[in-house]
Amino acid sequence: MIGNLSAKDVLLKFYDEDSDLFKLLWHHSCQVAEMALDIASRFPEADQDFVYDASLLHDVGIIKTHAPSIFCNGDEPYIRHGILGAEMLRGIDASMEPYARVCECHTGAGISAAEIERDNLPLPHRDMIPVTLEEKIVCYADKFFSKSHPERTRTPEQVAKSLAKFGEAGVEKFWEWQRRFG
Numbered sequence: 001m002i003g004n005l006s007a008k009d010v011l012l013k014f015y016d017e018d019s020d021l022f023k024l025l026w027h028h029s030c031q032v033a034e035m036a037l038d039i040a041s042r043f044p045e046a047d048q049d050f051v052y053d054a055s056l057l058h059d060v061g062i063i064k065t066h067a068p069s070i071f072c073n074g075d076e077p078y079i080r081h082g083i084l085g086a087e088m089l090r091g092i093d094a095s096m097e098p099y100a101r102v103c104e105c106h107t108g109a110g111i112s113a114a115e116i117e118r119d120n121l122p123l124p125h126r127d128m129i130p131v132t133l134e135e136k137i138v139c140y141a142d143k144f145f146s147k148s149h150p151e152r153t154r155t156p157e158q159v160a161k162s163l164a165k166f167g168e169a170g171v172e173k174f175w176e177w178q179r180r181f182g
Helices: 007-011 020-040 048-057 060-064 078-090 094-105 113-118 133-142 156-166 168-181
Strands: none
Touching (some): 007 048, 020 048, 020 060, 020 133, 048 094, 048 133, 060 078, 133 168, 156 168
């Protein structure tokens, strides 16, 4: 629970529960939440409730992006879904800030300001990298599940290959997380 709302209640502030987009988002987010919660259970210092709710909310911003193959009919580039989701959650109230951080920092293995500038990405020029244990767990778990192929779970090798487009730093960070969480 986030205050008096469940993570699903928060999502339903922005989504039609009967839409194909929501059904896909919910399926993906539940996959991520299940894996993330399993990982968090092995770390006594991890806030399991936060990991669960953050996993369910991490992709809230996809509704504003243009990715028709996964039912997203917005106007924004998909790479902005994290920053858009963070803005959406912050618009609810200040208690959403930790969840907004997860939205911002889960793309790739996190994106640095240097990478944003180097690749001329349509993102704010600042670091958006997972810092807390919980942020790292959600980001790591998310890498194994694709909304384009919800029936599949990626192998670590497939995850590393998909992260290579963001640069070698993300791949190295993933393998570090694989050793810690896998």
